[in-house]
Amino acid sequence: MTLRIGVIGTGAIGKEHIRRITNNLSGGKVVAVTDIEEASAKSAIEQFGLDAGIYPDDKTLIAEGDVDAVLVTSWGPEHEESVIAAIEAGKYVFCEKPLATTIEGCMRIVEAEMKLGKQLVQVGFMRRYDSGYLQLKEAIDNKFIGEPLLLHCAHRNPEVDTTYSTDMAITDTLIHEIDVLHWLVNDDYKSVQVIFPKKTRYAHEELRDPQFVILETKSGIVINVEISVNCKYGYDIQCEVVGEEGIAKLPEVPSITFRKNGRIGSHILMDWKERFMDAYDAELQDFIDAIRKTGEPNGPTAWDGYIAQVTAEACLKAQNSGKKEAVVFLEQPDFYKKNLKPANV
Ligand SMILES: NC(=O)c1ccc[n+]([C@@H]2O[C@H](COP(=O)([O-])OP(=O)(O)OC[C@H]3O[C@@H](n4cnc5c(N)ncnc54)[C@H](O)[C@@H]3O)[C@@H](O)[C@H]2O)c1
Numbered sequence: 001m002t003l004r005i006g007v008i009g010t011g012a013i014g015k016e017h018i019r020r021i022t023n024n025l026s027g028g029k030v031v032a033v034t035d036i037e038e039a040s041a042k043s044a045i046e047q048f049g050l051d052a053g054i055y056p057d058d059k060t061l062i063a064e065g066d067v068d069a070v071l072v073t074s075w076g077p078e079h080e081e082s083v084i085a086a087i088e089a090g091k092y093v094f095c096e097k098p099l100a101t102t103i104e105g106c107m108r109i110v111e112a113e114m115k116l117g118k119q120l121v122q123v124g125f126m127r128r129y130d131s132g133y134l135q136l137k138e139a140i141d142n143k144f145i146g147e148p149l150l151l152h153c154a155h156r157n158p159e160v161d162t163t164y165s166t167d168m169a170i171t172d173t174l175i176h177e178i179d180v181l182h183w184l185v186n187d188d189y190k191s192v193q194v195i196f197p198k199k200t201r202y203a204h205e206e207l208r209d210p211q212f213v214i215l216e217t218k219s220g221i222v223i224n225v226e227i228s229v230n231c232k233y234g235y236d237i238q239c240e241v242v243g244e245e246g247i248a249k250l251p252e253v254p255s256i257t258f259r260k261n262g263r264i265g266s267h268i269l270m271d272w273k274e275r276f277m278d279a280y281d282a283e284l285q286d287f288i289d290a291i292r293k294t295g296e297p298n299g300p301t302a303w304d305g306y307i308a309q310v311t312a313e314a315c316l317k318a319q320n321s322g323k324k325e326a327v328v329f330l331e332q333p334d335f336y337k338k339n340l341k342p343a344n345v
């Protein structure tokens with residue numbers, strides 16, 4: 001059976017996912033689209049030659065009998081309502097980060113799913129599907145470098161526009177590290193702290209950039225993440241794990257090395273869309289495959305969305321207080337306790 005997918009929000013990542021489902025992946029078909037800007041939904045249909053209907057809003061799309069699963073790729077504050085409507089209609093949901101923009105919103109989704117008694121939701125934390133992070137995780141799980149003690153990480157964007165605010169460094173950018181790093185070291189966060197170094201002259205007036213975040217896990221692993229969103233030179237994701245017996249580092253993105261104009265060099269990507277291209281493909285293929293084979297998605301769950309939001313809100317508190325802030329989670333329900341290793345790797 002082909003998984004019939006409806007897309008809610010046909011902006012940048014919505015179109016990217018439509019492209020991959022239509023051109024790269026197998027087992028799924030986009031049959032419905034909606035966007036508050038109808039022109040955007042129309043352009044998605046034209047751009048990818050879709051045989052799909054345009055719906056006036058998320059609720060009518062979700063109610064469509066021919067839709068088995070929905071992709072929620074609208075703006076973050078809009079996610080919760082669409083995800084809950086999909087759960088209540090018994091439809092599978094792939095929701096881009098954030099699951100919801102408040103802890104309470106994430107809990108409402110968790111509760112709706114538990115009430116239904118079936119996992120339907122996967123959150124778009126694609127880094128868990130990236131081959132570099134998977135290799136790092138294998139090294140850590142196999143004790144290749146002994147026990148992990150500390151991690152040095154960086155999340156750098158070449159530039160952002162004036163709509164990007166200081167809190168978005170946490171909710172939009174760091175959120176990827178928040179999810180992937182505790183998964184990587186099999187631990188939970190205990191506290192967070194945010195330090196603001198000297199501001200770059202390339203940041204707009206309202207924005208504090210760069211930021212330096214320190215996350216501490218329950219077992220005592222200390223993780224530092226530099227967030228720079230005006231680094232100018234490229235899109236650069238770094239992660240180095242210091243273990244008791246060695247160091248393991250996220251691989252660099254492969255590039256030719258060149259000799260030109262008296263220099264030896266290699267290229268650095270400029271666009272986030274390219275950096276995790278394979279991981280985006282893998283996460284969505286896994287979503288489609290797992291539902292078709294087992295009737296349940298297999299990737300990051302609504303509970304992972306909740307964990308990320310609790311940690312993000314502690315970081316926001318730490319941005320304002322300048323102090324170390326505690327990260328306090330509710331106890332994980334049995335409903336969400338399962339092995340989350342992607343099925344296709
Ligand atoms: N996983 C990742 O790496 C990644 C990358 C980029 C964006 N995202 C996330 O994806 C989401 C979308 O980001 P984007 O960059 O594509 O934004 P975007 O602004 O390009 O697209 C969002 C689209 O959703 C539409 N929309 C908003 N509310 C809607 C609603 N209620 N119903 C239907 N359509 C609605 C907008 O008109 C717009 O076309 C955000 O939550 C963002 O954080 C994730």
Ligand SMILES: O[C@H]1[C@H](O)[C@@H](O)[C@H](O)[C@@H](O)[C@H]1O
Pocket residue numbers: 157172173176272
């Ligand atoms: O800082 C950006 C991240 O590097 C990307 O991976 C996306 O998540 C994007 O939405 C963020 O604004």
